[in-house]
Amino acid sequence: MADSSKEGIFVEGGGVQTCPPPRLYTPKDPANDSVRSIPKEGGGSMVRHGPYRAYVYAPPQYTPGRGIRKYKTALKNLIPVRKEARQKDVISVDSAGFLSFISFxxxxxxxxxxxRVGLTAEDIxxxxxxxxxxxxxxxxxxxWQEEVSHKGPKRASFGSAVWRFIRTRVIVSSIVFLLSLALGFVSSTIFMRKLLEYAEDENGDVMMGVTWALCLTLAEFLRVILFSWNWALNYRTAIRLRSACLAMLYRKVVRLNSLGAKSGGxxxxxxxxxxxxxxxxxxxxxxxxxxxxxxLGVFYILWLLGPWALLGMTTFLLFxxxxxxxxxxxxxxxxxxxTVSDQRVRLITEILSSIKFVKMYAWEKCFAKAILQVRKKEHDYLQKTAYCQSLSxxxxxxxxxxxxxxxxxxxxxxxNSLTAAQAFSLIAYMMRHMQPLLHLGCEFGLKICSGRKAVLRLQVFQIVAI
Structure with missing residues (x-):
């Protein structure tokens, strides 16, 4: 899916046109890896050094899209199977069908x-x-420039620009994930319980048991499909945001005359x-x-076992x-x-850049002591973080x-009485859905907190000139 209302698209003959993909010039004599001349289109030649592929790169130009057309490329990935012609030298994720996209x-x-044979630079x-x-x-x-123009340099938030960058894809991914959870809830609480009730009934209808088994299988199959789709969307969204942030950071660095004390950070x-x-x-x-x-667990326990059983859910609410x-x-x-890691890297960089003076004046022990102090402080923070993570x-x-x-x-x-169907369906729901989310919920929260701090650090570094 496209990222937000500002995303451009790559179309052939459409209203929004972008630059063509990179034109690759592969030598006709792969046995010779020495320096050689490679002909180019329109005359001239390129010089290739070593075993690396020589190419001319035409950077794509972003044009904001409007309407449903900006989602054209992403919507094509929803076609189950696609038999389109693929460019040999470009990765085929954009031409993959839905089944190929979610299964990679x-x-x-x-x-x-x-x-089988290994990959070379020509194969990538x-x-x-x-x-x-x-x-x-x-x-x-x-x-980011729109954010600055609307709120001013002091009130502008780089996090808001990042959210607009990933907003559409994150919303779609969340909806897909919630649908997979809903199917898992139905399969554990309804279909599995019906199967257990059928197993307890000696006079049960065979076709009814087969029906519940097929429903359980279909629900699990769809749940896996949606869960895989969620991962595929998240991976590609993360790749795009990371690429954008690092590219902006690189452009900022090449504009600086000197890094000064910022090299460690x-x-x-x-x-x-x-x-x-x-x-x-x-x-x-x-x-x-x-x-x-x-x-969902609260409502299911209330319906299945009654209000007294809700005492068990207080454990989750307290957790x-x-x-x-x-x-x-x-x-x-x-x-x-x-912060401490930045201090350590900055200190080591200063020592290495002035190593001649350190050796000349015999300052090795002094600087070694300073490095050990910073490293001990960093070790203490890492140890406390590990303790909290282990506790969680x-x-x-x-x-x-x-x-x-x-x-x-x-x-x-x-x-009240407790049947096997009630007990096992409730345990299956808790172990299959509640336990993994509780186990990973803290990790997800930690990833979000760490990511927000990283975005703030990028804004402090001013990766885009205001």
Whole structure:
């Protein structure tokens, strides 16, 4: 899907036209990897050095699209199977059908060739123009300039521009994920319970049992399809945002005369913060599943076992504030860790740049002591973060078990009977849906907090001139 209302499209003969993909010039004599001349279109030649592929790159130009036309390329991915002609030197994700897109089978030929004979530089295709750094950086810069023009340089938020960049795809991904959760809820609470009731009934109709089994199979199949689609959307959205941020950061760096004391922080921006932005978009949309699963669980227990059984859900309701607090604490510790890491990298860079003076005046022990102090401080923050993460991970598996025990005790203690169909359907729902989301909810929250801090660091560095 397209990202937002400002996304351009690549169409043939349409209203919005972009530059063609890169024109590749592959030598006709692959056996010779030395320097040689390669003819170009329109005369002239290019010189190729070594085994790398020589090419002329025409950067795509972003043009804001309007209406449904801007989603044309993304909507074509919904066609189940596509038999279109594919460009040999461009990755085939844009020409993949729906089944190929969600299963990543369009990568099979590259993986198989890498397994059989290995890949060379000639075998690696060009990235999709829609995922390129140039195009996405142009689009994010346009959104950022609009943010600055509307709110002013001081009130402008780079996070708002980032949200507009990923808004449409994140909303669609969240809807797809919620649909997969709904199918999982139906399969666990209705179809599985009906199958268990059929197994308990000695005089049950065989066709009825077959019907419930087929319904359970179909619901699980559709759930897996939607869940895979959610991952495919998130991966591509994360790639686009990371490419845009790093490209804008690179353009900012090449405009600077000197990095000065920012070199250490710049290294972390390119490596750590770029990955945090990627993880935020990859895992962030799935955090909406936690509240939805909890609400569905409350209504299901209320309908299945009665109001007394809701005492078991208090465990989940108490776990979410604790989970949120741990996520905030880990985000705070991560921010402190990044700050100390910048100090360490900056100190080491200064030492290496002035190593002659350090050796001349025998300052090795002094600087070694300073590095060890900074490293010890960084180690302490990392250790505290690991303790909080371990506590969160250890709490998640125990919460559904405790909740199920309290639920069953409250239901039986109120004088009600408990059947196998009721017990196993409730346990299946808690273990299959509640436990994974509780286990990963803290991780998702941590990814979002870390990603937000990375976006703020990018704005502080002013990757776009205001």
């Amino acid at each position: 089978s369009w990568m099979s030929k590259y993986i198989y060739k890498a397994y 295709p060009e990235v999709s123009p829609l995922d390129s750094c140039d195009l996405n950086a142009q689009r994010l810069e346009l959104l 710049l290294i972390n921006l390119f490596s750590s913060d770029g990955q945090r932005v990627f993880d935020m978009v990859l895992f962030g949309p799935m955090i909406v599943g936690g509240p939805v699963v909890t609400v 979410y504030p604790a989970q949120y607090g741990l996520s905030r604490l880990m985000g705070y510790l991560r921010g402190k860790t990044v 991970i250890s709490m998640a598996p125990t919460v559904p078990v405790i909740s199920a025990i309290i639920t069953f005790l409250a239901h039986v203690g109120a004088g």
